[in-house]
Amino acid sequence: TVVGLCLERGPGMVTAVLAAWLAGAAYLPLDPAYPPARLAFMAADAGIAALVSDGEAGRALAGQLGEAVRAAGLDDPVVAAAVAAHPVMVPAAGAVPPGRLAYVIYTSGSTGTPKGVQVSHQNLANFLASMAARPGLAARDALLAVTTLGFDIAALELALPLATGARLVLASQETARSAPLLGAEISRHGATVMQATPATWQALVDDGWAGAPGLRALCGGEALPAALAQALLGRVAGLWNMYGPTETTIWSACRQLAPGEPVTLGTPVAATRLHVVDRAMRPVPPGVPGELLIGGAGVARGYRQRPALTAERFTADPFAGDGARLYRTGDLARWNTSGTLEYLGRIDDQLKIRGFRVEPGEVEAALAAHPRIRQAVAAFRGHGTGAGLAAWLVPADPAAGLPDASELRAFLQGQLPEFMIPGVFTELAALPLTPNGKVDRAALPAPDGQRPDLAGAYVPPATPAQELLAGIWAQVLGVERVGVHDNFFDLGGHSLLATRVMSRVREVLGAEVPLA
16 A cells, blocks of 8 residues: 655654554655646556545645545544544554565656656665664664655655664754754754765855764765865765665765865665666776666665566666666766776766756647647756756747747646746747757757846846846846746745755844845
């Protein structure tokens, strides 16, 4: 049985994860911030038998799913009373077989719909045992959890402290998104371990965070820039670079970094095998790039209800000879002479945005569904914290052109989570093509810094305070000008850029502005 969890961050979320496991079920995280249509698709595709929820998004989803799915709202007084009256249950150890599913988690899909990765208790238990040893977690530690449940690395944050006797500190959603609040939370709770994406660590550094001398920082989800690594090394007790795809259970390799040394992926976690191969699946020597394949105890069961895709990405392990499987990551890597792994990029168009995997094909399919768009291409643009997704669009009617950015964003918000919505839309008469007829992504023009076409007309700043704020927005967003009625998100903003605005406002105007 799969149980859907559509819950706000809080103790109830942790309880629900444990309850699903102790009942012998797997959990499916359903982020309340996702569009209702996407949540309904994930719930139906995973075939959930029950839904545990709270808040408005949870109630709406329960209504969409109907009577076929048993629903329990934790904020329902009747449910709360029943829970309070129920005796505490302590299931016998070993009641759940190791091969049973622990969770199903959805990632972006290249065919236009997300796909569910199925991870077993055996996968997760091996991973947790490895993490407890390296980077290490013990009963004396306090781990500050900042990641949404819909991101697979949250399983480390919730389960590892409970498995090792460490203290679990669950940061609120508001705290996790605000660099000043997050920095204060680290100090207030005496956190000794925190795991986050480079984007979150960069936001702390940009905000002027002084650091925490007793904190071990785990950084993963996307490539760790060398400059950020050096900045963090001067602020924390230890910095670990973590690497791994969802399909091989969170992290598959890690390395503790030292000042002045290059950023590498390190060596495999326990019971994990890493192979760098050429197109014929032959191992390549050190220094030679190739595709990274991962085998061992972390390899997941496959994609839920996607047998063809599972067969394509999860292949027989020719190096083991025992019927085991390998996962083809699509990552380009190489072994260096010191025996550690270096990440070199992707062999396809897949992106990582704020730690989340994004298949451009899914974004392009959503854009192409708009009646005024004939063709769409999505790709990454920019550098650092301000980098994000951009889209190049060919209108269905050249005379009518494209809808304004406000309309395009509103259209996409009904289908895609916030991190998958492009910040910039560029109109093209035709997409550039390679000689073999494929889209030439390298030839796409750079998005300019002009203010995009919005639903409202441009109104210039009229007061000194407006001019200062418009200047801060323009600097953070990388646009030429900002009007007093412009919407931050329609100009390409997102939550992490909003934290940069907060920092600049504090620096320039001496005012504290909450993220909300």
